[in-house]
Amino acid sequence: MNLFADIHTLVTRSLWELQEEGVLPDGLDFTSVTVEPPRDTLHGDMATNAAMVLAKPAKMKPHDIAVPLAARLLTDERVDTADVAGPGFLNLRLTTAVWAAVVPAALQAGVDFGRSRMGHGKRINIEYVSANPTGPLHVGHTRGAVFGDTLANLLAFAGFDVTREYYINDGGAQVDVLARSVYLRYLEAHGQDVAFEDGTYPGDYLIPVGQALKEKAGDAYVGAPEADWLTDVREFSTGAMMDLIREDLKALGVEMDLFYSEKSLYNTGQIEAALEALEQKGLICEGVPEPPKSRTPEYWEPRKQTLFRSSEHGDDVDRPIRKSDGSWTYFAPDIAYHYDKIERGFDALIDVFGTDHGGYVKRMKAAVSALSDGQVSLDVKLIQLVRLLKNGKPFKMSKRAGIFVTMRDIVDQAGADATRFHMLTRKNDAPLDFDFALVLDQSKENPVFYVQYAHARICSVVRKASEAGLDVNDRNLQNCDLAHLSDMAEIALIRKVAEWPRLLELAVHHNEPHRIAFYLYDLAGEYHVLHNRGKSRETLRFWQPEDAAASSARIAMIRAVAVVLSAGLAILGINPMEEM
RNA sequence: GCACCCGUAGCUCAGCCGGAUAGAGCGCUGCCCUCCGAAGGCAGAGGCCGGAGGUUCGAAUCCUCCCGGGUGCGCCA
Numbered sequence: 001m002n003l004f005a006d007i008h009t010l011v012t013r014s015l016w017e018l019q020e021e022g023v024l025p026d027g028l029d030f031t032s033v034t035v036e037p038p039r040d041t042l043h044g045d046m047a048t049n050a051a052m053v054l055a056k057p058a059k060m061k062p063h064d065i066a067v068p069l070a071a072r073l074l075t076d077e078r079v080d081t082a083d084v085a086g087p088g089f090l091n092l093r094l095t096t097a098v099w100a101a102v103v104p105a106a107l108q109a110g111v112d113f114g115r116s117r118m119g120h121g122k123r124i125n126i127e128y129v130s131a132n133p134t135g136p137l138h139v140g141h142t143r144g145a146v147f148g149d150t151l152a153n154l155l156a157f158a159g160f161d162v163t164r165e166y167y168i169n170d171g172g173a174q175v176d177v178l179a180r181s182v183y184l185r186y187l188e189a190h191g192q193d194v195a196f197e198d199g200t201y202p203g204d205y206l207i208p209v210g211q212a213l214k215e216k217a218g219d220a221y222v223g224a225p226e227a228d229w230l231t232d233v234r235e236f237s238t239g240a241m242m243d244l245i246r247e248d249l250k251a252l253g254v255e256m257d258l259f260y261s262e263k264s265l266y267n268t269g270q271i272e273a274a275l276e277a278l279e280q281k282g283l284i285c286e287g288v289p290e291p292p293k294s295r296t297p298e299y300w301e302p303r304k305q306t307l308f309r310s311s312e313h314g315d316d317v318d319r320p321i322r323k324s325d326g327s328w329t330y331f332a333p334d335i336a337y338h339y340d341k342i343e344r345g346f347d348a349l350i351d352v353f354g355t356d357h358g359g360y361v362k363r364m365k366a367a368v369s370a371l372s373d374g375q376v377s378l379d380v381k382l383i384q385l386v387r388l389l390k391n392g393k394p395f396k397m398s399k400r401a402g403i404f405v406t407m408r409d410i411v412d413q414a415g416a417d418a419t420r421f422h423m424l425t426r427k428n429d430a431p432l433d434f435d436f437a438l439v440l441d442q443s444k445e446n447p448v449f450y451v452q453y454a455h456a457r458i459c460s461v462v463r464k465a466s467e468a469g470l471d472v473n474d475r476n477l478q479n480c481d482l483a484h485l486s487d488m489a490e491i492a493l494i495r496k497v498a499e500w501p502r503l504l505e506l507a508v509h510h511n512e513p514h515r516i517a518f519y520l521y522d523l524a525g526e527y528h529v530l531h532n533r534g535k536s537r538e539t540l541r542f543w544q545p546e547d548a549a550a551s552s553a554r555i556a557m558i559r560a561v562a563v564v565l566s567a568g569l570a571i572l573g574i575n576p577m578e579e580m
Numbered sequence: 581g582c583a584c585c586c587g588u589a590g591c592u593c594a595g596c597c598g599g600a601u602a603g604a605g606c607g608c609u610g611c612c613c614u615c616c617g618a619a620g621g622c623a624g625a626g627g628c629c630g631g632a633g634g635u636u637c638g639a640a641u642c643c644u645c646c647c648g649g650g651u652g653c654g655c656c657a
Contacts, residue, residue, distance in 0.1 A: 039600070049599060052637065062637075086600045087637060132657070172657045262657090289654060305655080316583060323655035330657045358584045359652040382585070384650090426593075429585055431650085433592080442619055445606075453619080461617065509597070518594060522604080534617055541617070580619080 002116075002501035003102065004046065007078070007092065008035040011048050014072040023068050025058050037499065044083070044091035045099075045495065052088040062088025099491050100482035102498040106560040107474040111567045114501045118508065119160030125341050126152045128352035129249065129256075130167040133241040134178045136205055137248045137407035140354055143432065144383045145407070146423040146573075148352040149254045150513040151381075153571045158508045163346070164257045170238045171262035171333055177201065178241065179234035183221065185210025186233070190222055209240045251411045252419065253573045265336045271328060274339035274371065275308075275321065283309045283370055290317045308335065313366035335367045342372045349378045350511060355429070358382055379511055383428050389435040414439045417574040421448040424517040424572065442580070444528075447521050451565065452577045454524035457531055458562040459578040465543040465555055474563075477556035484553035489533070493526050494557060500564050513571070520568045527561050 011033060018024045033054070038047040051066035058065065063084060070082035070090055081093040106113045128148025131141050149164070156162045169175075181201040184194040189211045196202035213221075213236055221229040242259065249255070265271050278284050288302045306322040308331070321332045341349055349368060353360070361380045368378040388395040388405055395405075411419055418439045425447055426432040444450050466472045485491065500519070507515040534541035542554040566576045 034599085036599080039602080043600075047599085052599080055637075089600065091600095169657055174657065291654075301654095303655080320654065325655070327655085329655070334657090355585075355651060357652080361584070382651095384585080430593075431586090444620085447605085449619090457617070464617080506597095514594090518604090525604085529621095531617060532621060535615075535621075536613090543617090 002505075003094075003098070003498045004035055004037075004502045007046055007094075008033075008048075010073065010076055010078070011035055011050055011069075014069060015050060015054075018068055018072060024054070024060075024065065028054055028057055030054075037495075038089075038091065041492070041495075043085065043089075044081070044093045046092045046094070048090045048092070049088075051084070051090060055088065066090050096486055096491060097482070099494045099498065100485050102494050103482060103485075103556050103560045104478040106497060106563045107478045107556065110474070110563055111570055113563050113567050114504050115157050115159075116501065116504065117159040118505065119155060119158045121159065121161050122347045123161045123163070123345060124155055124348045124350065125163045125165055125344075125346040126155070126350045126352065127165045127167055128152075129245075129254075130169070131245065132169045132174055133238045133245065134174055134201060135203060135241065137245055139386045139388060139405050139407070139410065139434070140383070142252065142407040142410055142419065143386050143423045144352050144354065145249060145252055145254050146420050147381065147383055147428055147513060149252075150420070150424060150516070150572055151350070151352075151511055153573060154504070154507055154513050154516065155511075157571055158504060164255070165341075166256045166259045167337060168238070168242065168259055168261045168263075171266055172330060175234050175238055176230065178237050179230055180226075182206050182209050182213060182237040182240075183226075183229065183233050186213045186217075186221065189214040190219060192222075205244070206237075209237060212240065213237075248407045248411075251408060251416060253416050260337065260340075262333050262337065265333045265340075270340065271332050271336040274336040275332065277339060277371055278308060278335070278367075281370060283312060284321075285309060285318070287318065289320050308363075308367070308370075310363045310366035310370075313369040315362045315366040319363050331363065334364065335371070338364065338368050338378070339371050342368065342376050346376060349376060351378065351380045353380060353382055355382045355384050381428050381511060384426075384431045386423075387431065387433050389433055389437075391437045392435065395436060410434070418448045420573050421451070421517060424514045427512065427514050447517070449580075450528075451520045451524045451569070453580055454527045454531075455562055455565045455569075455576045456578060456580045458527070458558045458565075461531075461542050461558060462555060462562075465551060468543070468545060470543070470548060470551055470555065472555055472559070474559060477552060477559055480552035480556050481549055482553050482556065484550045485557055489530055490554070490557060493530055493561065496523050496526050497560050497564050500567070516568050516571055520565060520572075523561065523564060523568075527558070 012030050015024065015028070015030055015033070019026060019028065030050075033048060033050045035046050035048045038044055050069060051062040054060070054065055055062040066084040066088055070084060073079050073082045073090075073092065078094055078098045079092055080095045081091075083091045085091050109115070126148055129137070129141055129145045131137055137145070152162050152164045177199060178201060181196070184196060184200060185206045187210075188194050188207070213233065216236065217232070221233065275284060285307050286304055287307050288304055289307060291302070303324045305320040305324060307318040308321050309318050311318050319331055320329050321335070323329055338349065351364065361382070364380065365378050368376055413436055414422070422434060422439050423432065438446055439448065440446075442449055444453075462472050471477075485494065503515060503519045507513060542551065542558055544551045544554075562576075569576045
């Protein structure tokens with residue numbers, strides 16, 4: 001159930017009725033009429049802007065619309081009061097029974113509370129992480145992984161048909177570098193002294209890969225020319241790296257539906273097919289690209305290249321897809337990859353990139369727009385940098401050249417749950433501080449702890465009531481008499497619970513999973529306030545030994561809070577804790 | 581030079597498909613508690629929402645310009 005949607009429906013229906021009765025003129029558009037929670041609860045439970053929005057098209061004063069609308073709304077049993085206020089707002093106060101009804105609804109739905117069909121089964125592809133297969137995942141990937149995975153969970157919860165995808169950049173020169181680096185480790189495993197020159201990866205993580213290569217190939221490649229081993233070693237190495245990456249992702253709780261190989265696009269006609277599609281739309285041409293606008297274009301010499309006319313689809317300039325030697329630029333396989341996504345029938349695409357790829361967004365959108373004739377949307381979410389700290393000071397783990405703080409290091413130290421939550425305590429395009437001391441802190445300064453603690457506290461109260469003989473089964477609690485819930489603070493808590501479905505809609509609309517983390521933090525906060533009241537005044541405790549009816553109502557209420565906390569944490573991929 | 585992101589309380593940030601007196605945490609000030617419903621509680625001060633125009637009944641939110649910070653900018657992916 002979504003109370004805001006229900007009341008919005010009621011308002012719209014009332015407007016139609018007023019129109020039929022001639023109070024309002026015909027032909028009005030009600031789509032901009034909203035029903036929202038007012039900023040200040042003193043104004044009521046919900047407010048609608050109907051009178052103000054319709055005043056102009058109806059050629060009426062806001063007041064003359066608001067008054068009959070208020071009268072009409074008051075005939076609905078859910079509406080307690082309807083007052084015209086300010087410039088024409090209509091403030092509604094709902095009966096406490098309406099609010100109380102949120103509780104059994106939540107209990108009945110359980111962790112599915114808030115699940116919706118707003119996605120209408122639309123097929124959506126989310127590409128995230130997509131790190132080069134040349135080493136372990138690091139901090140930045142961790143944030144992107146959590147973001148993408150949580151967004152995927154969120155959209156699935158909202159009724160989209162979601163595919164989680166990882167694009168393996170195994171087609172470029174960097175995997176040759178990987179192969180050469182592994183080859184050095186291989187020689188090392190054979191007892192040779194090797195030197196890691198510039199352009200190779202000296203990280204320790206390749207030592208076991210070199211040893212594994214030795215076990216597999218023996219000394220077959222020792223002393224052999226590169227041409228003899230490069231292909232084999234490259235394949236072996238990228239395979240090993242992807243195994244490592246998959247393991248790391250799993251430790252974070254991230255599982256992809258599909259790992260898509262860039263290499264698979266080469267020599268299979270796929271790149272050619274994508275470019276042919278663009279060609280047919282007249283979007284491929286030969287030309288000299290504009291010189292780079294960087295400060296130092298001295299070495300620029302104009303050369304004729306094959307260009308994608310991305311400027312026809314919103315890009316600033318046309319982009320080269322072939323290098324001057326005729327081979328593909330990195331943009332070409334990316335076009336082909338997105339073309340493949342379109343061909344696979346997705347209605348919408350989301351790419352999660354690091355912020356350093358910001359300059360790449362327009363051309364990618366242009367490609368998708370062109371290839372789908374504007375039918376498939378592409379939303380690119382850029383993930384800002386993560387600053388690792390410990391007690392507020394920059395944190396560096398002991399590391400050798402070439403190895404950064406890895407995702408595995410983070411998960412090992414902070415745990416997957418805390419890592420996931422913390423990575424969402426900032427909007428994706430804002431830089432984020434990840435402080436190990438804070439993430440592990442057992443106090444209210446730590447939002448992860450704060451939310452988990454609220455859930456554990458509820459479990460503790462429910463457990464206690466149960467031990468004292470109260471039937472705390474959710475099915476039973478659904479039927480208890482909620483008239484006992486009349487305290488303003490209790491209604492406020494329920495109101496917060498009732499916002500959950502609406503919050504989800506907003507998060508989906510903006511593709512912003514961090515909103516869930518913030519909401520859960522707020523909800524936990526409101527719960528703690530109520531819980532703390534019971535410390536000073538026993539009559540305000542949820543469990544009242546002398547009053548089973550009141551206890552049931554209150555336990556039902558806090559169970560509803562627990563349900564939302566669980567549902568929210570589930571979307572974040574986090575297990576709620578029953579005790580701390 | 582151009583593009584994108586950001587500029588909100590002393591600090592770190594929410595809010596931004598336009599809505600009423602702009603929120604939270606930290607820090608600060610005051611009071612209370614130290615009772616396993618534990619790993620503190622309550623209250624308060626603190627803002628021309630970077631600046632200037634514009635659209636609108638209404639702008640932190642949308643548009644334009646400017647200022648400040650970050651990122652990116654041909655044959656690296």
